[in-house]
Amino acid sequence: MNTKNSSSATNTNTSFNKDRPKRFFIGISLKLFFAFWLAILTSALISYIVIQTFRHSPIQEEANPQQLEILNNLARKIEGKHTVKFQQLQKRFHKQHNQDLLIKKIGTAKLYSPRDHGWSNVRGxxxxxxxxxxxxxxFGFTKVTSSPPFFVNNSKYQLFSAEKLPRKSIVSLLVQLPMAIRILMLLLISFLLCWLLAKSFTSPLIAIQKASKDIGEGKLTTRITKFDQRAxxxxxxxxxxxxxxxxxxxxxxxxxRLLGDVSHELRSPLTRLQLAVALAEKNIGNTAEQQKHLSRCEMEVERLDEMIADVLTLSRLEHSQKxxxxxxxxxxxxxxxxxxxxQYFASxxxxxxxxxxxxxYTLLADDKLLASAIxxxxxxxxxxxxxxQVVTVELTQQHEQIMLSVFDNGPGVPDEMLDKLFKPFFRVADARDRSSGGTGLGLAIAQQAILxxxxxxxxxxxxPSGLKITIVLPMAKMG
Structure with a gap:
């Protein structure tokens, strides 16, 4: 019964964790989307109010003499006629003067004008x-000149000449659309723009949130590759x-790696120590043989102590923030x-x-730490x-750096292993290093101290043979 409950709880938690990024994405996307959409609609409304406030109002001014003369001549030609074909009259007028002609029947306020939507404001x-x-x-986009009223078949009319409307642009076409369609277009365009904007903001956040979750679950190779090149x-x-x-x-x-290396390196001296203790116990009574094995125990303990001290030093240097x-x-x-x-050891x-x-040469340094590295x-x-043989130590200057070089005449290191030389517990030849008493940590400690x-x-x-190790240090800035 408890197993089922535990399994059910685990499944529930797993399902919750899987749904969590999705809910996070929907939540933040909707919040950003509505925030952007509201901002755009508010800005559009304010812009519309400002435009309406400063919109160009028609201005009446003194009649243009040339236009007035053209209209009077046309009015005299058609005045007194019983019938007039207004459409033909408008076409001839447009052809002769490259202008549009509007005719108003004053009694009924009926207006004969081009059917173009651009004339809606003029007609009104x-x-x-x-x-x-x-x-x-x-009117801002055109100028209209009126003639004096005249009679045609006992009906009172008035002529208006108007400059040709400018070539229609997208803005003018939109203005001519009904208000409902314009509002619908605004909503649709702002909806799409805001959604794309919200998505462009939330996608990187979701990627970072998912990557953080993966790293928290131990997937240390997780990287964000889709957005890291964005500028x-x-x-x-x-x-x-x-x-x-x-x-x-x-x-x-x-x-x-350090834990594995330490475990591996400690196993050998501990094994030898156990063997030496066993042999010492076996030879109780044989003073000379027992002393030999006890000396071996002492040597292995000293090696363990040295190795542990080096490991602690390396760990402190690698991770100390002080x-x-x-x-x-x-x-x-x-x-x-x-x-x-x-020189005491070398002798x-x-x-x-x-x-x-x-x-x-003078520089800013921790004397003990730098001396330990050297x-x-x-x-x-x-x-x-x-x-x-002779080991040479040279202290020189190159540009603004101090170069401390140590030359030996030993066998050197294979070229492919030079990069590994400063890794903890690395040995070119394990048997030789162990016989020399080394722990494989000296150069690793030196590197951390220099860094x-x-x-x-x-x-x-x-x-022809030998190894050169160069320590590069910055010189002290002289005030």
């Missing part, structure tokens, strides 16, 4: 106003997210001290360390140098 104005005296009316804030956000995800993946992978103590450091004096200390192999300096590099060079000083450490082979 002429029907509404009684223009007994000749005037010219400026806007969303593109920058996606790029930053990818950088964060990559750094997170590297850190976790580094932790996992600023270390920086001060003006005389690098020449610091390197000289390290060389003197390392046991009949190896000599030669220190060359081409100037006096010591690890120098001890590594001595360790792999043959007896009766904390905003420098870099580079390894390269030298001919």
């Amino acid at each position: 104005y002429l029907k509404k106003h009684s223009l007994e005296n000749p005037v010219t009316i400026d 806007d804030e969303f593109g920058a956000l996606a790029h930053s997210f990818n950088q964060m995800a990559e750094q997170l993946e590297n850190n976790i992978s580094s932790h996992q 600023a270390f103590a920086c001060d003006d450091t005389n690098l020449n004096h610091l390197v000289s001290q390290v060389v003197t200390d390392c 046991s192999k009949d190896v000599s360390i030669e220190f060359k300096e081409s100037g006096k 010591s690890n590099v120098l001890n590594n060079a001595v360790k792999y140098s043959a007896n009766n 904390m000083h905003h420098g870099e450490i580079i390894a390269e082979n030298i001919k």
